[in-house]
Amino acid sequence: MLVLVPLLFARDLVLAGTLRTHRVNQTRVSLAPFVERLSSRVEFSHAEEDAILALPYTLRTLEAGEHFIRDGDKPLHCCLMLDGFTVRDKVVAGGSRQILAVHMRGDMVDLQNVLLERSDHNVQALTRCEIAVIPRTALEELSFAHAPVGKALWYETLVDGSVFREWIANVGQRDARTRIAHILCEFAIRLEAAGLAKTSSYELPMTQDQLADAVGLTPVHVNRTLMALGREGLIERRRRSVRIDDWKELARVADFDPSYLHLPTGSPGAKGA
């Protein structure tokens, strides 16, 4: 089931030529962003950094639309996003689906698999993705062998939970205009934090149908609302590309306060407050 794809991963790394011959080196390079991400919140010793870099993993490419984990599976691994976008979703009776979270480079998807045996939702690739597949047992052992690593991973799952809470409020209480503006703001901040775009301008990683599933509206109404936001001069769009013309006003309309993202201090999230 797991496929080694040694030549296709983190697109901005230029070490492809050496990968096949330097397996250890490949390992160190691929998980390095993971170490950086975790260490933005917890201080690591060199030994701990090395332990993270020594985690066993398999590189894998997912095609757009491919399901990686399905509701009810008992996954034996977690995946670290190296490139591309994935979503987590649930399908309810009647067949409609709710997107629960969108993940991008640097995110650890489904870290709850470290401890929860059975997955309660699907994980699907939005775009072609490169992921590092890490056995749950390795993550569990590492977490408890090195307390700071465990702390950092626990922290990640707590932030996950915080975003879920904001999403409950988003779909539960806000009208379409506010709801969509809010998710546009969230993407802006998170994409910039991940080094994938500037807050003022980015490529939306999803279609309007998918956006609709994320905010609990119909695609038709998402479209009308996006058009309206454009007409009001808050954003400009051309297909998937989004430009935020008036960040402050959009954030106001969106009722957006980035503190729920719990970004490390110094991140762009600060500007949104």
Added chain:
Amino acid sequence: MLVLVPLLFARDLVLAGTLRTHRVNQTRVSLAPFVERLSSRVEFSHAEEDAILALPYTLRTLEAGEHFIRDGDKPLHCCLMLDGFTVRDKVVAGGSRQILAVHMRGDMVDLQNVLLERSDHNVQALTRCEIAVIPRTALEELSFAHAPVGKALWYETLVDGSVFREWIANVGQRDARTRIAHILCEFAIRLEAAGLAKTSSYELPMTQDQLADAVGLTPVHVNRTLMALGREGLIERRRRSVRIDDWKELARVADFDPSYLHLPTGSPGAKGA
């Protein structure tokens, strides 16, 4: 700010007379249900159990409606529910609020405060509550000193996250009838798991206004929907008391599958599948 209330706590304990003189004994008695809860998922040694029981804490009574933590606070403690009900909620622009979670005896509220510095939501008492207030530093130290304890607490927060995901799907995709039936089913299972009621009959811990805030509907529509569920013979109500006449049918209508609650095996959740 923290008040010792030595005579009012876990109502089914009959040791009130000895509390003032046997501080150590009081401690052990009050956190015992906490040990039991955690050990349903992780195996503890005697030393670990003792370490949990030795956690410092303060007993406190909250009056109905009282806010315990507010959005933006930097809480230095977590609270273990000994009796009563609390909710976590967020208030959005415009003033409407979304209830994010309902907590009952045995639940550890706001365990994310162990690592996240700033609270992103409020915690409010629904009814009069007895809680054990535990310093976050004590929980953090314990978690990393005793890996199984850390594992159990991490587990608790992951289950929290799983419930949040289900709530996103609930408010995002389901119609009023399904949504309300779903939350009634969730309460039934959780109340029974907490030993507070039978699945077939329980006391709803909230008013229809509060229920409305939990499911993202108006109180008026919640009322109409409850009345309709009653007319259809799925439930019977008299004020807050709920009796489920046809569990299987209600669960079907609710699109309810309790696996998202990740209850320990052997819990009543099994029957809902």
Added chain:
DNA sequence: CGAAGGGTTGAGCCCCTTCAATCTTAGTGG
């Protein structure tokens, strides 16, 4: 150049909201 996926727009409808009134129940004080 044709097909396919996704974006855009219109018309009509319905679920849920809003506003407002009435009813029920529990609690209080005389």
Added chain:
DNA sequence: CCACTAAGATTGAAGGGGCTCAACCCTTCG
């Protein structure tokens, strides 16, 4: 024991935000 009160539950009527259905358009790609 009963009036009084307040909180919460219930019901009605009317309106609107978002849905459904369906058509059309635009871009990309083979």
